[in-house]
């Protein structure tokens with residue numbers, strides 16, 4: 001029936017507050033399973049899928065429709081790991097698993113500080129993590145049973161998450 005049942009390999013969305021380890025985790029997971037890592041931030045920048053630069057938030061104003069149009073064909077093929085700090089504008093049917101990475105506030109503070117975030121950019125992201133904004137967004141946008149929250153405080157956590165997700169990928173098979 002639905003087109004999403006045609007893919008032979010799963011699509012995974014890795015989301016979470018900036019700094020929680022999405023790109024690190026997605027890169028390792030893609031490598032371990034020969035999946036395609038789709039970093040939305042890079043895609044938006046490289047293909048100009050935005051409506052200019054937001055001076056206050058210091059990021060591109062992402063054009064969600066252009067991003068979804070750009071990705072439709074590869075998502076239909078399956079075997080993608082999408083990496084983005086937002087999740088409510090992708091078609092629900094694209095994903096077989098939605099991973100929400102979570103990091104302890106003080107650990108995240110240090111990571112973002114190291115990345116050069118200061119002032120409201122830093123505090124907004126810490127607040128985003130405290131209030132579990134991405135977990136709520138994921139639960140509102142996808143079936144509860146495909147949303148998985150994973151702790152990402154330490155390098156051991158990354159190794160453990162990549163190992164268990166790799167196991168999940170290997171066991172996954174199309175349901176029709």
Ligand code: ADP
Pocket residue numbers: 016017018019020021022023024025111152153154155156157158
């Ligand atoms: P995101 O893509 O979510 O913004 P990154 O993967 O770019 O996060 O990670 C941000 C920084 O934090 C990187 O320097 C990375 O090495 C580090 N980092 C991410 N996750 C962890 C973790 N679980 N343990 C230790 N360091 C981490």
Ligand code: MN
Pocket residue numbers: 022023024083
């Ligand atoms: Mn990233």
